[in-house]
Amino acid sequence: MQTIVMTVGTSLRTNPDRNLDTSQKRPWTNHPDRHKDQRIFPTIDEPLAWMKKSDQEIISAETNTLWRLDPQEDDRILLLHSSTESGKECAEVLQAYFQLIGQKNVQLEELPDINYELEEYAPPLEVMSQLLRKRIQEFQQDGTITLAATGGFKAQTMIMGLIGNALGIPVCYIHEAYNALVYLPYIDTSGKPQSKSFTANLPESGRLRKDVIQVQADKQNHHRPKTWKKVEKLLKDIPWVDLVRFDKNAFSAPKNGIKGSPKDLDDGRKVLWLHLHESDKNHIAVAIETTGYTPEHLRAAATELREKLGRIF
Known part of the structure; x- marks a missing residue:
């Protein structure tokens, strides 16, 4: 089982949807109270x-x-929300949507009151750190476990x-500039990054x-993004990666992200899809054939690769 511990904000209510067509925008975009701490x-x-x-x-x-993060249906999702009315409302709606x-x-847990008054940060944040440690110990x-921040x-x-x-x-977040899931590096007390990361068995x-890499160049050379060279080396260095080939179906994976293929290889081995995206003209989709045969193998492989990719962006 994977546990995803996720902090909840109010972007569900407040995102402006500036780049969306009118028909796609959230109906409450012009709600007069959507930025206030009350239910709408x-x-x-x-x-x-x-x-x-x-x-x-x-x-x-x-x-x-x-x-x-491409969770399995039985994975645990813990949504940590503020004690504000807007935070509670967003968490409750997200819980219902994830279940849908x-x-x-999908579980909810309220965090101590945190607001934008700097002098009020310390005590609630101390309580949050204690709560987070306790939950990690329970879930390990x-x-x-992945912390999504x-x-x-x-x-x-x-x-x-x-x-x-x-x-x-591992702690991850969405980096808007790269439209990718980014993982924070581990830092030791001397300030040097550590190589510590999850390794799939x-x-x-x-x-x-x-x-290993058998991505054939076509006339367009797949319009490969700049990150491809680093990712190519990464895939060669992972011992459970058996083969990497172009697969147009992998474009259904998140941009600069991965997901498990719904179809196994003929011998039962699991496959991951990777979609690297720099622009509409520079992107590539590949299938990564693994040595794993079980759902646990696939989950472990995805966890390792997702974290290592997240350190490239």
């Missing part, structure tokens, strides 16, 4: 109706992050980063590493 939805039916017909990438910071799209285990025996107050993101670094738990491929 009479019921969750209104936001859910819009969310069901919208892409997860644009709904909110939280849905964009979860979509990129198939997530069976169940499998891998895209949503919420910036101070909450800082606490996520500090606790993740101290306990060796899959069999090693017997293929020569120089033969």
Whole structure:
């Protein structure tokens, strides 16, 4: 099982949708109270109706992050929300939406009151750090843990980063400039980055590493983005990566992200899809054939590769 601990903000309510057509914008964009700390939805039916017909990438910071983490239906998702009315409302709507799209285990937990008054930060943040440590200790025996810090107050993101670094738990967030899931580096007390990261326990491929990449150049050379060279080297260095080939179906993976292929190889081995995107003219989609045969293998491989890719961007 994977546990995703995610801080919740209010982007569901407040995103301006400037780059969307009028028909795609959230109906409450012009609601006079959407930036105030009070509830604006009479019921969750209104936001859910819009969310069901919208892409997860644009709904909110939280849905964009979860979509990129590609959770299994039985994975645990813990949404940490502020004690504000707007924060509670967004968390409740997100919980209902995640359950609607198939997530069976979505929990809510309220954080101590945090607001924009700097002098009031310290005590609530201390309580948050203690709570986060406690939950990590409880969940570690169940499998891998990821801290997702895209949503919420910036101070909450800082606490996520500090606790993740101290306990060796990966911390990710959406980097808007690269439209990618980025992972924070681990820093030791001397200030030097550490190489510590999750490693999947899959069999090693017997293929020569120089033969792993078999992405044939076509007339357009796949319009490969600048990141491809770094990613190519990364894939060669991962021992459970058996073969990498072009696959147009992998364009369905998140931009600069990965997801598991719904179809296994003929011998039962699992496949990951990777979509690298620099622009509409410079992108590439590849299938990554692994040495794993089980859902656990696929989840572990995705976790390792997602974290390592997140350190490239």
